Amino acid sequence: MGTHGKINTTPYYNGARVVGSGKTWHTQDGHQVPVKMLRWAARCRFRDNDGRTRPVEAWGGTRTDAEQRLQTELTTRKRTSSDTITADTRLEVLADYWLRTKVDPSGRAVGTRQTYRYITEQYVAPGLGGLRLRECTVSRLEAWVAAEAAKHPANARIALTCLKGMLDTAVREDAISVNPARSVTPVPATLSKDVRALDVAGVVELRATLADDAKAVARDLPDLVDVMLATGCRIGEALALRWSEVDLDEHIVYLTGTVVREKGVGLFRQDTTKGKKPRGYLVPKFAMAMLERRAAEVPPGPLGLVFPSAVQGLREGSTVEKQWRKFREQHPKWTWITPHTFRKSVGTAVERGADIAAAAKQLGHASSAITAKYYVATPDVGPDQREILEQFGA
Structure with a gap:
């Protein structure tokens, strides 16, 4: 059929x-x-x-x-x-059904839904789509996932997640009795590169360079960097910040959303952050001074954005990243810096000044393990414990 x-x-x-x-x-x-x-x-x-x-x-x-x-x-x-799924249904048909009825209407973040669709359409369907559900054995899925993991481990890991989701749907439709994807060997996480973050001296020097660059100032890059350094927020969250979420009297900034682009919809403000929960931050003086200045200088516009586009609309993260790359071309010393580096710099600074739990809370992570693995730079020199260790030589 x-x-x-x-x-x-x-x-x-x-x-x-x-x-x-x-x-x-x-x-x-x-x-x-x-x-x-x-x-x-x-x-x-x-x-x-x-x-x-x-x-x-x-x-x-x-x-x-x-x-x-x-x-x-x-x-x-x-x-x-395809709305009737049987054991003879091809996996590509099930994949389409799963995307339309389970993924698209779900409460998942826009980026997650787009990723699932991309991986399903570009990897799973071409690789396994011709199989009928009764032919989707553990060994077949295991072999395909292992082959993909050898080439693209990150994509293979997401592909296995998608397979589990769509075959769970097939089980609920009584097309198959068990989900074979759940017996496939998980794809191991790739080893992460060493976290690289700016130290205090590096931040001070970079902020001075940004302030002296007329094009960077015209593009609001110094102010955007200050918000990210003051909170540890993501670039999309900074671009979604509204004046109604800035308390100038109490020195608090609330992060409640992010800017995303969805196929068929366009650019819009998603009223949830990646962590799903609004976060409030007490803002240091340097960023507060910048916000007070912008409150007096920048027209609020119809959306009330702190960082609106030239036409008072939403700015896209990819546009800011492109502007940042142009800044780096003019200042080769900072070629390794990306907007996400500031989030890592915040996590590293808070961890060293307080502890890993405080850093995780600052970045909005549910687990401090994520913070430690991906957002805190390992110091090149350990703490000075020479007085303690000197007694070994007595």
């Missing part, structure tokens, strides 16, 4: 079939017909959800147009038939 046979295309003129090729076509009685006067029919047979095979056709001004219209019609009928 949900499959079609060979597609055939036929040219017509005034409802009658014509013969010929290339640019030469004529009716059955020999009357020549201009190519632009032809209408093409594309036809095939399709097995519907009830198991019956029926003819399907579509018309267009050219052979290609007719075939494309037929493919669109087949896709629609395939999706309709």
Whole structure:
């Protein structure tokens, strides 16, 4: 079910079939017909959800147009038939069903939904889509995941997550009794690179360089960096900051959302952060002075953004990252710095000044293990314990 046979295309003129090729076509009685006067029919047979095979056709001004219209019609009928999942359903059909009915309507973050769709469509469907569900054995899935992990471990790890999700759906639809993906060996996490963060002296020097760069100032880069250094927020969260979330009297900034782009929707403010919970921060004096200045100088605009675009709308993170790359081109010393480096610098500074639990809370992490692994730089020189250790030499 949900499959079609060979597609055939036929040219017509005034409802009658014509013969010929290339640019030469004529009716059955020999009357020549201009190519632009032809209408093409594309036809095939399709097995519907009830198991019956029926003819399907579509018309267009050219052979290609007719075939494309037929493919669109087949896709629609395939999706309709795919709403019944059986052991003979192909994995690519289940994948489409899972994305449409389980992922897209879910409360997952936009970025997560986009990632699941990308990995499913670009990796899972091309690699395993032809298998029927009864053919999705542990050994087959294990071999495919292992092969993908050897090439793209991060993508393979997400692909296995997607397989678990879609095959869980198949279990709930009674198409299969157990989920074979849950017995596949997990893809080990790749070893992370050493965390690199700015120390205090580096931050002071970089802020001075930013302040002296006219183009960086015009693009609000110094002010954006100050907000990230004062809170540890992500670039999208800084760009989503509104004046209604800045308490100038109490010196508090509340992070309640982020800026995202969704296919088919465009750029918008997502009213939740990556951690799902709003976070409030007591802001140090240097950032508070900047916010007070911006409150007096920057028009609030219809969205009330602290960092609006030139037309008072939302700014996109990728645009700021592009502007940051141009700044680095002019200042080669900072080529290793990205907007995310400031979040790592905050985590490192708080961990060294307080402890790892405080750093995790500052960055909004549920677990301090994530903070320690990805956001705190390891000091090159250990703490000075020479007085304690000197007694060994007595």
